[in-house]
Amino acid sequence: MNKIKGKKTGISFGCMALAGCMVFMAALFISGARAEGKARTKIILPSMMGWVCIKPAIDRTADFEKEHPDIKIEWLELPYAELHEKQFLEASMGAGALDMAMTDATGIPPLKNSGMMLPLNKFVERDFGSVEAWNERFYWLNEIDLDGEGNVLFVPFHANVPFGVYRKDLFEDPKEKANFKAKYGYDLAPPETWEQVRDVARFFTRDLDGDGEIDQWGITWQAASDWVGGMWISVASSFGMSMELLDEQGRVALGVEGHPAREGALKGSQYWYDLMYKDKCMPPFLITIGVPEQWEMWKAGKIAMSIDFWGDYWAHPDLKIPGEVGSFVAPLAPGATAGHWGSWWTVAGFKEAKNHEAIWEIIKWLTSKEIQAAMSEGSGQGSPIKAYNKDFMEKGWVSESLHDGLMHAVYPWHVTEFPLLFEVANTESGKMITDQQSPTETIDSIAKGFRKVLKKK
Amino acid sequence: MRELEKSTIILVLPAIVAVLAFTSYLLGQAFYLSLREYSPLVRIDEFIGFRNYVEIVGNEEFLRSILRIVIYTGIVVGIGSLLAMGMALLVFKGFRGANILKIVIISPMLLIPAAGGTVWTLLYNYEFGLINHVAKWLGFARISYLSSPERAFYAVILTDIWSWTPLLFLIFFAGLHSLPPDSLEAAEIDGATSWQKFWYVTLPLMRPIVVIGVLIKSVDTFRTFDYIWIMTKGGPGGNSHVIGTITYRSAFRFFRYGEAASMSIVSLMISLVMSMIFLWYYTRVTRRQV
Numbered sequence: 001m002n003k004i005k006g007k008k009t010g011i012s013f014g015c016m017a018l019a020g021c022m023v024f025m026a027a028l029f030i031s032g033a034r035a036e037g038k039a040r041t042k043i044i045l046p047s048m049m050g051w052v053c054i055k056p057a058i059d060r061t062a063d064f065e066k067e068h069p070d071i072k073i074e075w076l077e078l079p080y081a082e083l084h085e086k087q088f089l090e091a092s093m094g095a096g097a098l099d100m101a102m103t104d105a106t107g108i109p110p111l112k113n114s115g116m117m118l119p120l121n122k123f124v125e126r127d128f129g130s131v132e133a134w135n136e137r138f139y140w141l142n143e144i145d146l147d148g149e150g151n152v153l154f155v156p157f158h159a160n161v162p163f164g165v166y167r168k169d170l171f172e173d174p175k176e177k178a179n180f181k182a183k184y185g186y187d188l189a190p191p192e193t194w195e196q197v198r199d200v201a202r203f204f205t206r207d208l209d210g211d212g213e214i215d216q217w218g219i220t221w222q223a224a225s226d227w228v229g230g231m232w233i234s235v236a237s238s239f240g241m242s243m244e245l246l247d248e249q250g251r252v253a254l255g256v257e258g259h260p261a262r263e264g265a266l267k268g269s270q271y272w273y274d275l276m277y278k279d280k281c282m283p284p285f286l287i288t289i290g291v292p293e294q295w296e297m298w299k300a301g302k303i304a305m306s307i308d309f310w311g312d313y314w315a316h317p318d319l320k321i322p323g324e325v326g327s328f329v330a331p332l333a334p335g336a337t338a339g340h341w342g343s344w345w346t347v348a349g350f351k352e353a354k355n356h357e358a359i360w361e362i363i364k365w366l367t368s369k370e371i372q373a374a375m376s377e378g379s380g381q382g383s384p385i386k387a388y389n390k391d392f393m394e395k396g397w398v399s400e401s402l403h404d405g406l407m408h409a410v411y412p413w414h415v416t417e418f419p420l421l422f423e424v425a426n427t428e429s430g431k432m433i434t435d436q437q438s439p440t441e442t443i444d445s446i447a448k449g450f451r452k453v454l455k456k457k
Numbered sequence: 458m459r460e461l462e463k464s465t466i467i468l469v470l471p472a473i474v475a476v477l478a479f480t481s482y483l484l485g486q487a488f489y490l491s492l493r494e495y496s497p498l499v500r501i502d503e504f505i506g507f508r509n510y511v512e513i514v515g516n517e518e519f520l521r522s523i524l525r526i527v528i529y530t531g532i533v534v535g536i537g538s539l540l541a542m543g544m545a546l547l548v549f550k551g552f553r554g555a556n557i558l559k560i561v562i563i564s565p566m567l568l569i570p571a572a573g574g575t576v577w578t579l580l581y582n583y584e585f586g587l588i589n590h591v592a593k594w595l596g597f598a599r600i601s602y603l604s605s606p607e608r609a610f611y612a613v614i615l616t617d618i619w620s621w622t623p624l625l626f627l628i629f630f631a632g633l634h635s636l637p638p639d640s641l642e643a644a645e646i647d648g649a650t651s652w653q654k655f656w657y658v659t660l661p662l663m664r665p666i667v668v669i670g671v672l673i674k675s676v677d678t679f680r681t682f683d684y685i686w687i688m689t690k691g692g693p694g695g696n697s698h699v700i701g702t703i704t705y706r707s708a709f710r711f712f713r714y715g716e717a718a719s720m721s722i723v724s725l726m727i728s729l730v731m732s733m734i735f736l737w738y739y740t741r742v743t744r745r746q747v
Contacts, residue, residue, distance in 0.1 A: 013468060081710075085709045085710075088497075088498070088712070092497035092498075093497075110498045110712075113498075113500065114497070211593075212598075213598070213599060225689065225690045225692040225693060226690055283583070283584075284601065284604065285583040285584075285601045285603075285604035286604070287603075287604045287692065287693045288578075288582065288583065288601075288603050288604045293582070293584070293585075296584070296585055297584060300584070300585075302584060416498060416499055417498070417499060419498070419710070419712070420498070420710075420711050420712070423706070423710045423711060427692075427694065427695055428694075430692050430693050430694045430695075431693070431694030431695070433693075434604060434605070434606050434692075434693040434694050436606055436693075436694045436696075437694075453711075
C-alpha cells in the first residue's frame with residue numbers, strides 16, 4: 001500500500017513540475033509575441049550615466065517620438081567604463097542587446113575594427129547629397145569616423161577639450177592682485193603659460209584657518225583612478241609629447257631617448273609631479289578626485305583654479321561656487337606641436353540592429369541644430385558642427401576657451417589597442433601621482449607596457 | 458526506507474544533473490579559453506597550450522594579488538569571526554533590546570555592495586569624509602585613506618568586515634541555539650565561570666559550526682571583487698589588486714580573455730584546496746565529537 005502511495009506521490013510531483021514548466025514557457029512565448037507584435041521599433045541607445053551634456057537630448061526624447069511615432073528610444077545609462085565594455089562585447093558577439101553605440105575616442109578603434117558597425121553612406125548621400133558635403137559640416141574630427149574605405153561609421157555630436165576655470169572673486173580682488181604682483185613681478189590674470197599656472201597655483205594654495213592643513217588648493221584636475229591616464233595624456237601632449245606611437249624604426253617612441261614623444265612626456269610628467277610634491281599646490285589625494293569630488297571642492301571654496309573637461313560640467317545647475325567663474329585656455333608649452341586631448345563623443349549603429357532607418361533618424365536628430373543648441377545652452381558643451389559652434393559661442397553658451405582649445409586639440413593614438421594603452425597609462429600615472437614612482441620611472445613603465453600591448457621589443 | 462531514498466534521489470536528480478551540466482560546461486569553456494590567446498579586440502584567437510599559465514605564474518602583479526587576497530581573507534575572516542562570536546554570545550544571553558540589536562547587527566549585510574562601497578568611499582574622503590571630519594574635530598590630523606598606497610587596501614578590508622561579519626553572526630547565533638542546554642546547565646551546576654563555560658563547553662560544541670561558517674566566509678572572501686573595484690579599482694597604482702579584480706581587468710580592460718580564464722582557473726584551484734583543507738578538518742572535528 002505504501003509502495004503504491006509513494007509511487008502516486010512521485011508521479012503527482014512530476015506532473016506538477018512538468019505543468020509548471022509548460023506554463024512558464026507559454027508565458028515567455030506570449031510576452032515575446034506581444035513585443036514582436038508592436039508596430040513601434042525600440043532602439044536601445046546607451047549613454048554615459050549622469051552626463052550633463054546628453055541630458056537636454058534625453059529630456060527631448062518625447063518630442064522626437066511624437067515626430068516619429070514608429071520609433072521609441074530606450075536610453076541605457078551606464079558608467080563610463082561599463083559603457084565601453086558593454087558596447088565592445090556587443091560588437092564582438094553580436095548579441096543584439098544594443099542597437100546603437102555612443103562612444104568617445106577611446107572606444108572608436110575597437111568598435112571600428114570589429115566590422116560590426118553600420119555604414120551610413122547611403123543615408124548620408126540620400127539626405128546630404130554626398131559624404132564630402134556631410135564631412136564638411138564637421139571640424140577635423142571626422143577623419144577618424146570613417147573606416148578607411150570611405151564609409152561613414154561614427155557621427156560626432158559633442159566636442160570638448162580641457163580648459164581652465166578660476167575663481168573670479170580671487171583673481172579680481174585688488175589686495176590679491178597687489179600681493180601677487182609684489183611676489184611674482186607681473187599682473188595676476190588667468191594664466192597663459194604653464195609657468196604662470198604654477199605661480200598662480202602656489203600663490204593661492206593656503207592654510208586659511210591656521211591649523212597646519214591646506215584648505216584652499218591652488219589647482220586641481222580630475223585624476224580619479226580610472227581617468228588619471230587621460231589627464232596624463234592631455235598634459236604630456238601639451239608639453240610636446242608627439243602623438244607618434246612608434247618611431248621610424250618601429251620602436252615605441254616613449255621609450256626612445258631623445259624622441260619628442262619621450263621628451264614631452266617627461267616634461268609634462270615632471271611638471272605634474274612637482275606641482276604635487278615639490279610645490280605642494282595640488283592635493284596629494286588627487287587620485288580620489290573625480291567629477292563629483294571636484295564639484296564639491298568648488299562649492300566649498302577649496303579650489304582657486306582647475307583644468308578639466310569643463311565643457312561638460314561647469315554649467316551644471318548645482319555648481320553654486322562662491323563668486324563667478326572665469327575660464328582660460330589650457331596652456332601649451334612653448335614649441336609644443338600637440339595640444340590637449342580633444343574629446344568628442346559620437347554615435348553609431350550596429351549592423352545587426354533591427355531598424356537602420358530608425359538609427360539614422362536618431363543620428364540626424366542628435367546632430368540637428370535644435371538638439372545641439374539645447375546641449376550647448378543647457379550644459380555648455382561644444383558642438384562638433386562648425387556652423388553651429390560659432391553661433392553658440394556668440395550667444396555665450398560655449399566658452400571661448402573651449403572653442404579656442406578645440407582648434408589645437410589632438411586625439412590620442414588612433415589604433416585598435418588604444419583602450420589597452422589607456423589602461424597602461426592609468427596604472428602607471430596613478431603610481432606617479434601617489435608618489436610610488438618618479439616621472440622617469442613612470443615613462444619607462446608606460447613604454448614597457450606599450451611594448452607589451454603592441455608586441456614590440 | 459529504501460523506497461524513500463529512491464524517490465528522494467529521483468526528485469533531486471534533475472537539479473544535480475542541471476547544476477553539474479552547467480558547471481562542467483562553464484568550467485570546460487574556461488579551461489579551453491585558458492589554453493588560447495584570445496582577444497576579440499585585436500582579433501587574435503590561437504591555441505598556445507599552457508603558455509598563459511606560465512606567464513601568469515611569472516607575473517609579479519598576479520602573484521602579489523594572490524598574496525594580497527590571502528592576507529585579505531585572513532584578516533576579514535579572523536577578525537570577523539571573533540566579532541561575530543562575541544556579538545552572537547552577547548545577543549544569545551538575551552536582554553531587553555536584544556532583538557533590536559540583532560537587526561542593527563545584520564543591517565550592513567542588507568546593503569548591496571555597490572551602495573555600501575559608495576558610502577564608505579564617501580566616509581573615507583579626505584576633504585569631506587565623516588571620518589576625517591570627526592578626527593579633525595577631536596584634534597587629530599586628517600589621513601588619506603583611499604589615496605594612500607599603504608592604507609587603501611586595509612581601508613577596504615575594514616569595509617568588508619563591517620559588511621559581512623553579520624553573516625557569520627547569523628551562523629554562530631543559529632549554532633548557539635542548536636547546542637544542547639544540558640551541557641551548559643551541568644557546567645553551571647559545577648560552578649564554572651562564564652569564560653570556562655565558553656572555552657570548555659560552548660566552543661568545543663560549536664566547533665563544527667564555526668568551521669562551516671569560516672569555510673563559507675573564506676571561500677566567499679577569496680572571490681572578493683565588489684568592494685575593491687568600487688572603492689579603489691585595484692589602486693592606487695595597483696596596490697589593492699586582488700585575484701578577482703586583476704582577472705576582471707585582464708578580461709574587460711585589456712580584453713585578454715585567455716589570460717583572464719587562466720587566472721580564474723588558478724583562483725578556482727586555490728579555492729578548492731582551501732575548501733578541501735577545511736572539510737578535512739571538519740570531518741576530524743565531527744568524528745571527535747561523535
